[in-house]
Amino acid sequence: MELCNITGLKGKVTIPGDKSISHRCIMFGSIANGTTQIHNFLSGADCLATIRCFRELGIEIEVESDYSSVIVHGKGLHGLSAPEKILDVGNSGTTTRLISGILAGQPFDSKLSGDESLNSRPMKRIIEPLTQMGAHISSILRNGCAPLYITPAQLHGIHYDSPVASAQVKSCLLLAGLYADGETSVTEPSLSRNHTELMLKEFGADIRSTFEIGSSKATAIIRPCEELYGQEITVPGDISSAAYFIAAGLIVPDSEILVENVGINPTRAGILRVCEDMGGDISLLNERTEGGERIADVLVRTSRLHGTTIEGDIIPTLIDEIPVIAVMAAMAEGTTIIKDAAELKVKETDRIETVTDNLKAMGCDVTPTEDGMIINGGRPLHGASIHTLLDHRIAMAFSIAALVADGTTKILDSKCVDVSYPTFYDTFEQLL
Numbered sequence: 001m002e003l004c005n006i007t008g009l010k011g012k013v014t015i016p017g018d019k020s021i022s023h024r025c026i027m028f029g030s031i032a033n034g035t036t037q038i039h040n041f042l043s044g045a046d047c048l049a050t051i052r053c054f055r056e057l058g059i060e061i062e063v064e065s066d067y068s069s070v071i072v073h074g075k076g077l078h079g080l081s082a083p084e085k086i087l088d089v090g091n092s093g094t095t096t097r098l099i100s101g102i103l104a105g106q107p108f109d110s111k112l113s114g115d116e117s118l119n120s121r122p123m124k125r126i127i128e129p130l131t132q133m134g135a136h137i138s139s140i141l142r143n144g145c146a147p148l149y150i151t152p153a154q155l156h157g158i159h160y161d162s163p164v165a166s167a168q169v170k171s172c173l174l175l176a177g178l179y180a181d182g183e184t185s186v187t188e189p190s191l192s193r194n195h196t197e198l199m200l201k202e203f204g205a206d207i208r209s210t211f212e213i214g215s216s217k218a219t220a221i222i223r224p225c226e227e228l229y230g231q232e233i234t235v236p237g238d239i240s241s242a243a244y245f246i247a248a249g250l251i252v253p254d255s256e257i258l259v260e261n262v263g264i265n266p267t268r269a270g271i272l273r274v275c276e277d278m279g280g281d282i283s284l285l286n287e288r289t290e291g292g293e294r295i296a297d298v299l300v301r302t303s304r305l306h307g308t309t310i311e312g313d314i315i316p317t318l319i320d321e322i323p324v325i326a327v328m329a330a331m332a333e334g335t336t337i338i339k340d341a342a343e344l345k346v347k348e349t350d351r352i353e354t355v356t357d358n359l360k361a362m363g364c365d366v367t368p369t370e371d372g373m374i375i376n377g378g379r380p381l382h383g384a385s386i387h388t389l390l391d392h393r394i395a396m397a398f399s400i401a402a403l404v405a406d407g408t409t410k411i412l413d414s415k416c417v418d419v420s421y422p423t424f425y426d427t428f429e430q431l432l
C-alpha cells in the first residue's frame with residue numbers, strides 16, 4: 001500500500017465490532033446452553049480463528065455472509081467434543097490464551113498452534129498458573145511457547161497473584177475456574193480490560209471484582225457454576241480501531257471526523273485521556289450503555305498537540321494503541337515519554353522496536369527504552385518504507401503517519417490489517 005500527504009479529512013466513520021468482545025461472544029456462547037446471537041461481530045482474521053477453533057470443538061456457528069449476525073449454538077459447559085486436528089489459532093494471542101483455560105477443563109486431549117509470530121509469544125504466563133490449578137498443559141517444543149498440548153485433569157481453585165496486568169492471563173484462569181472444584185481468583189497489578197468479568201456475569205457466571213483501597217491492584221473472583229445461558233449481544237465498535245481515525249483527525253491539517261459507535265469502557269479508553277492531555281480537540285457525543293458496555297461517538301478536530309508522559313496504571317487501558325499514540329507524539333511539540341509498557345515487547349512483534357525503527361525511518365527523533373520510548377516530537381516526517389513485520393497495528397499506525405509525511409510512504413505487507421480491521425483502507429477512502 002502506498003500513501004501520501006493529505007489535508008482535510010472530513011466526515012464520519014463507523015467502527016467495526018470490538019475484537020476482544022467478539023472473541024469472548026464466540027467462546028462464552030459455545031460453552032453456554034442455548035443460542036447466542038451476536039450483532040456487529042468483527043470479521044477480523046483473529047476472531048475468525050476463534051470461530052474455526054470452536055467449530056473444530058463441535059460447535060455449530062452460523063454466520064451471515066457479511067458477519068453482521070453470528071449465531072452460536074452453545075452446548076453447555078460440558079458439551080465440547082474432542083478436536084480431530086490441531087486447533088489453528090492463527091495470529092491471535094487472545095484465542096490461544098483464553099481457549100487454553102477452557103481446554104484445560106475438558107475430558108479430552110487437544111493441541112493448538114498458530115503462525116510464526118504467535119508461536120513465539122510467551123505462554124508460560126498461562127502454563128504456570130494453569131499448572132498450579134492442576135492442569136496438564138505443556139509447550140510441545142519446551143520453549144514456553146505454542147504449540148501447546150493439553151490433556152484432561154481435575155482443576156482446583158487457586159488464588160493467583162499475576163505479575164502482569166494481562167486480560168488474557170486473567171481471562172484464561174477465570175475460564176479454567178469455571179471447571180475447578182473451588183473458587184479461583186486472580187489479582188493483577190492494575191486493572192486490565194474487564195470484558196470477561198462483565199460478559200461472564202451476563203452469561204450467568206458467579207463472578208465478581210474487588211479493588212484494594214489505596215492501591216491499583218484489582219482482583220476478579222469466580223466460582224464454578226452449573227451452567228451459562230446464551231445471550232443476545234451487540235458488539236460495540238472497537239476503540240483500538242477507532243484510535244487510527246481519532247489520531248488522523250487530530251494530526252491531519254484541516255480535519256474534522258466523527259468516529260461513531262466507539263466502546264469507551266474505562267478499562268479500554270486510556271487513549272481518550274492521552275489525547276486530552278496532549279491538547280487534542282476531542283469530545284464524546286451521544287454517550288450510552290448497551291449490554292453493560294459504555295459507548296459514544298467521538299468527535300475530533302485538527303489540534304496543536306504537545307508532548308506528555310504516559311505511565312503506570314493507564315498503560316493496560318491503551319496498550320494496543322501505543323503505536324498510533326507514538327505517531328501522534330511524533331507530530332506533537334515537545335517530548336513524550338512512554339514507560340511501564342514492557343508488555344509491548346511480547347505482542348505480534350516487539351512493538352517497542354517496530355514502532356521506534358519505523359519512526360526513525362521517517363525522520364523522527366525517538367529513543368527506545370527497556371519499557372517504552374522517548375519521542376522528541378515536532379520534526380517533519382518524511383515518506384519511507386514501513387516494515388510492518390506482519391503486525392496489523394504497525395501497518396495501521398504508520399498509514400496514519402504517512403498522511404502527514406512528505407513524499408510517499410510504502411506500507412509493506414499492509415494486508416495484515418485483516419487481523420483486526422479488514423475494512424480499514426475502505427473506511428479511509430470515505431474521508432477523502
Ligand SMILES: O=C(O)C1=C[C@@H](OP(=O)(O)O)[C@@H](O)[C@H](O)C1
Pocket residue numbers: 019020021093094165166167168169171192193319320343
Ligand atoms: O484480552 C484481550 O482481548 C486482549 C488483551 C490484551 O493482551 P494482554 O492480555 O496480553 O495484555 C490486548 O493486547 C489484546 O489485543 C487483546
Ligand SMILES: C=C(OP(=O)(O)O)C(=O)O
Pocket residue numbers: 046091092093094095320347348393420
Ligand atoms: C496484541 C493483540 O492481539 P492478540 O494478543 O490477541 O494477538 C493486538 O490486537 O494488538
